[in-house]
Amino acid sequence: MDSPTALGPQSVSPARRLRLPRLTNGNATLNIGAAIVLGSVLLALLAPWLAPYDPLRTDTSALGLGIFSPGHILGTDEVGRDILSRLLHGTRLALLVAVVPTLFALLVGGCLGLLAGYVGGWVDSVLMRVFDVMFSFPGILFALGIGVALGPGLTSMIIAMVVVTVPEFGRIVRGAVLGLKQEQYVEAARALGFSHSRVAFRHVTPNLLGSTIVFATLQTGRNVILSSSLAFLGLGAQPPTPDWGQMLSGGRSLLLTAPHVATIPGLAIVVLAVGFNLLGDGVRDRLDPRARRTRP
Amino acid sequence: MELLPPSVRSRGRPRHSFTAAIILLAAGLALTGCAGGTALGRDAGTVVIGSEGEIPPLDPHRLNGTVGLRLIDALYDPLVREDLSKTSDRAPALVPGLAQSWTTSADARTHTFTLRPGVLFADGTAFDADAVKVNFARIMDKSSPVYDKTAAGNMSFLTRWIDTVSTPDASTVVLKLKEPYAAMPRLLTDRRMSIISPAALKQIGGDEIGLKPVGTGSFSVQSFEQGKRLDLRPNPKFWGGKPRAAKIIIEAVTDPTTLAIAAQTGEVDAILSAGAQQVKQFQHNDIMAVQYPDPANQYFIRLNTRIAPTSRPEFRQALNYAIDRAAIARLTGGQAAPSTHPIPKGNEAYDASTRQGAGYSHDPGKARRLLAESGVATPVRLRVLSPNSGPGFTQATEIMSLIQQDLKAIGVELDVQYMEFASLLAQEGPGYPDGVHGSFNGWTTGAASADFLERMFSGKLVPPGGVNRGWYRNGRVDALFDQARGERDDAERFSLYRRAGDLIAGDAPWVFLYQDRLPRLLNREVTGVVPATSVYIDYTTLGRR
Numbered sequence: 001m002d003s004p005t006a007l008g009p010q011s012v013s014p015a016r017r018l019r020l021p022r023l024t025n026g027n028a029t030l031n032i033g034a035a036i037v038l039g040s041v042l043l044a045l046l047a048p049w050l051a052p053y054d055p056l057r058t059d060t061s062a063l064g065l066g067i068f069s070p071g072h073i074l075g076t077d078e079v080g081r082d083i084l085s086r087l088l089h090g091t092r093l094a095l096l097v098a099v100v101p102t103l104f105a106l107l108v109g110g111c112l113g114l115l116a117g118y119v120g121g122w123v124d125s126v127l128m129r130v131f132d133v134m135f136s137f138p139g140i141l142f143a144l145g146i147g148v149a150l151g152p153g154l155t156s157m158i159i160a161m162v163v164v165t166v167p168e169f170g171r172i173v174r175g176a177v178l179g180l181k182q183e184q185y186v187e188a189a190r191a192l193g194f195s196h197s198r199v200a201f202r203h204v205t206p207n208l209l210g211s212t213i214v215f216a217t218l219q220t221g222r223n224v225i226l227s228s229s230l231a232f233l234g235l236g237a238q239p240p241t242p243d244w245g246q247m248l249s250g251g252r253s254l255l256l257t258a259p260h261v262a263t264i265p266g267l268a269i270v271v272l273a274v275g276f277n278l279l280g281d282g283v284r285d286r287l288d289p290r291a292r293r294t295r296p
Numbered sequence: 297m298e299l300l301p302p303s304v305r306s307r308g309r310p311r312h313s314f315t316a317a318i319i320l321l322a323a324g325l326a327l328t329g330c331a332g333g334t335a336l337g338r339d340a341g342t343v344v345i346g347s348e349g350e351i352p353p354l355d356p357h358r359l360n361g362t363v364g365l366r367l368i369d370a371l372y373d374p375l376v377r378e379d380l381s382k383t384s385d386r387a388p389a390l391v392p393g394l395a396q397s398w399t400t401s402a403d404a405r406t407h408t409f410t411l412r413p414g415v416l417f418a419d420g421t422a423f424d425a426d427a428v429k430v431n432f433a434r435i436m437d438k439s440s441p442v443y444d445k446t447a448a449g450n451m452s453f454l455t456r457w458i459d460t461v462s463t464p465d466a467s468t469v470v471l472k473l474k475e476p477y478a479a480m481p482r483l484l485t486d487r488r489m490s491i492i493s494p495a496a497l498k499q500i501g502g503d504e505i506g507l508k509p510v511g512t513g514s515f516s517v518q519s520f521e522q523g524k525r526l527d528l529r530p531n532p533k534f535w536g537g538k539p540r541a542a543k544i545i546i547e548a549v550t551d552p553t554t555l556a557i558a559a560q561t562g563e564v565d566a567i568l569s570a571g572a573q574q575v576k577q578f579q580h581n582d583i584m585a586v587q588y589p590d591p592a593n594q595y596f597i598r599l600n601t602r603i604a605p606t607s608r609p610e611f612r613q614a615l616n617y618a619i620d621r622a623a624i625a626r627l628t629g630g631q632a633a634p635s636t637h638p639i640p641k642g643n644e645a646y647d648a649s650t651r652q653g654a655g656y657s658h659d660p661g662k663a664r665r666l667l668a669e670s671g672v673a674t675p676v677r678l679r680v681l682s683p684n685s686g687p688g689f690t691q692a693t694e695i696m697s698l699i700q701q702d703l704k705a706i707g708v709e710l711d712v713q714y715m716e717f718a719s720l721l722a723q724e725g726p727g728y729p730d731g732v733h734g735s736f737n738g739w740t741t742g743a744a745s746a747d748f749l750e751r752m753f754s755g756k757l758v759p760p761g762g763v764n765r766g767w768y769r770n771g772r773v774d775a776l777f778d779q780a781r782g783e784r785d786d787a788e789r790f791s792l793y794r795r796a797g798d799l800i801a802g803d804a805p806w807v808f809l810y811q812d813r814l815p816r817l818l819n820r821e822v823t824g825v826v827p828a829t830s831v832y833i834d835y836t837t838l839g840r841r
Binding site: 056057058060061063078079080081152234238239240250252253254255256257 | 552553556557571573576577623624626627684685690691693694696697698700701712713714715
């Protein structure tokens with residue numbers, strides 16, 4: 001009876017698929033975001049071959065050279081290191097500390113959220129109160145505290161970021177699970193006597209993926225900023241590791257005499273963060289059925 | 297709305313009064329923002345000093361660190377002072393402070409000080425021998441009501457030599473020492489041994505005196521916002537005449553860039569310890585002039601001589617040959633003068649031979665040969681601690697990057713653990729544990745030969761009693777120290793210390809790095825600051841055109 005509406009879009013899509021890859025189908029936001037993120041990944045992978053210098057090589061006869069200096073397209077920093085080389089190598093760390101904490105937080109927060117939402121009752125109450133407590137601290141302050149307690153370093157920064165973002169994933173997943181629990185197919189599965197784990201993982205979880213993927217992508221963008229802030233404050237990878245936040249911090253001393261030393265890594269942070277945000281928005285547009293319906 | 301003055305409230309409709317409120321608020325913000333600035337017209341006699349660190353409580357006996365010591369110098373006097381009116385490449389000559397003259401006994405164990413007559417503290421009470429005695433009681437007499445444990449710990453560098461303090465009459469103080477120590481008058485120039493008003497000490501109490509300082513100095517406190525701002529006025533009871541400045545304001549601006557901007561806009565007249573970037577910015581500038589006092593100090597990587605491989609002298613020498621000190625100098629715009637000898641410029645014992653240093657030139661070839669001789673297999677990993685910020689260490693991470701590269705070239709990987717300066721002190725204070733090969737640090741009071749060299753290198757002064765945190769010990773050096781300490785003849789004593797210095801240089805318990813020339817930035821209007829070899833300035837001559 002409802003076959004015309006159900007068949008309608010499906011009959012169109014094969015034709016569209018021929019024109020463009022499905023994922024980037026006519027969605028400018030998604031295209032730009034994906035291009036930035038993929039481009040960053042490529043730069044990160046190819047950094048050793050693209051970078052003109054060793055990112056750690058100092059040269060005190062060439063301190064704070066300006067943009068387009070001979071041999072140094074983006075100039076040199078406060079110790080005479082090539083900024084372009086450091087920027088390229090820094091892409092690896094920037095992506096790492098954006099993506100890895102997201103994955104861990106997704107895993108931990110997702111499981112806790114699923115548990116809270118599916119089981120409900122006192123488990124839900126306890127977990128949510130714990131999350132409330134964690135939410136009550138400003139994110140960066142909380143991360144700083146954890147980072148200081150664990151001692152500065154890449155691992156402790158990632159742990160700090162995971163701890164700070166776990167409650168957010170937990171909340172999102174729990175909310176979605178509460179909705180899904182009311183769905184007829186879930187009730188049907190339970191009525192059929194399937195085990196709780198089977199219902200939770202086989203019936204509920206797949207339907208959570210859409211919203212969590214969108215949130216995870218947006219969170220990755222926020223992580224770019226958070227990790228840079230923590231590195232700026234000296235909590236992340238230790239010098240002389242090329243790290244954007246740290247480059248920004250190091251360039252501060254030259255702010256009046258050679259502003260590009262701090263500005264260039266700052267721009268890189270902005271571009272990558274915007275890239276992940278656009279990607280997140282784009283993916284949401286693709287996955288959100290209401291958004292899809294409004295498009296012709 | 298209720299915050300508005302009635303005149304504004306009564307003028308017409310609420311919308312107007314709202315606008316007026318905004319204007320008032322903006323004006324108020326602008327006014328508070330400009331307070332202390334020149335924009336609103338500052339009187340000519342006012343000098344504003346930008347402090348690169350937060351202003352600590354100004355209790356001399358409890359103080360540490362140049363930032364605070366430099367400030368208490370305006371409020372208090374020690375018994376003996378340094379002549380800050382002349383330049384030289386050795387420590388400034390001694391001149392009378394609260395003591396008018398002093399004599400040393402033949403065995404260098406008794407020092408007699410004749411006090412300056414007619415001196416009053418800022419609170420009006422008289423300065424006499426009893427006042428000196430109370431101050432010593434505070435730091436060494438556990439039975440005294442004013443005894444202060446914190447102060448006593450901080451002052452042990454001085455009190456560990458002193459047996460008794462006696463006052464035969466109101467203008468004489470006699471220090472009897474446990475061991476011969478001929479250089480005691482120089483040690484008493486340490487600003488921490490400034491004399492506090494005993495009346496204030498009793499009335500205000502040892503914990504609060506830092507917030508309400510009362511001394512005999514040329515200035516006294518008008519208002520003090522701990523950490524941020526100190527407002528000084530000439531002390532009308534000062535014994536040395538009227539200081540030139542009518543008002544000195546110290547503003548803490550801990551961010552170097554902000555401090556530089558404040559100097560550029562004329563909000564700050566003087567930066568007494570400027571960083572390389574600030575100096576670079578003000579070179580060839582018609583607002584601020586650069587001055588290099590070259591006070592005695594040393595910056596170094598102190599090595600743990602108890603654990604392999606830094607326990608081997610050849611290995612330590614190899615590290616010293618691997619460092620390109622000229623590159624550090626270039627990095628800092630010439631502010632860090634290369635140092636390869638334990639006796640720094642500005643020390644009493646400094647002369648032409650120490651100026652040559654220990655010959656640790658940048659010679660990677662020689663470094664590799666020494667490494668081979670030491671039997672240490674490369675690549676080898678060293679774990680060192682380093683401050684990441686703080687006064688004197690604004691470029692620490694950059695300098696460590698250079699050193700890491702230099703050492704990598706000879707097969708030594710330097711793992712640097714960065715931390716706040718306070719954490720560094722906490723970690724290395726008890727001496728290096730076995731997992732740490734050393735730390736990047738500096739020592740800023742290096743003018744006295746006996747005091748500086750013994751504290752850095754005496755095998756008897758290891759933690760917890762001392763600051764020889766690398767556990768360095770050489771019996772011949774310690775014997776020379778003992779001999780020199782009792783030597784009354786200055787020239788002879790300095791030559792003994794130079795011999796000790798040469799031995800130390802050969803042992804290389806440090807990776808000698810550089811001496812901070814500690815440039816000052818002074819507004820061209822500021823007068824009366826002579827580049828004597830000291831971190832201190834003469835507050836009585838400081839003025840503004």
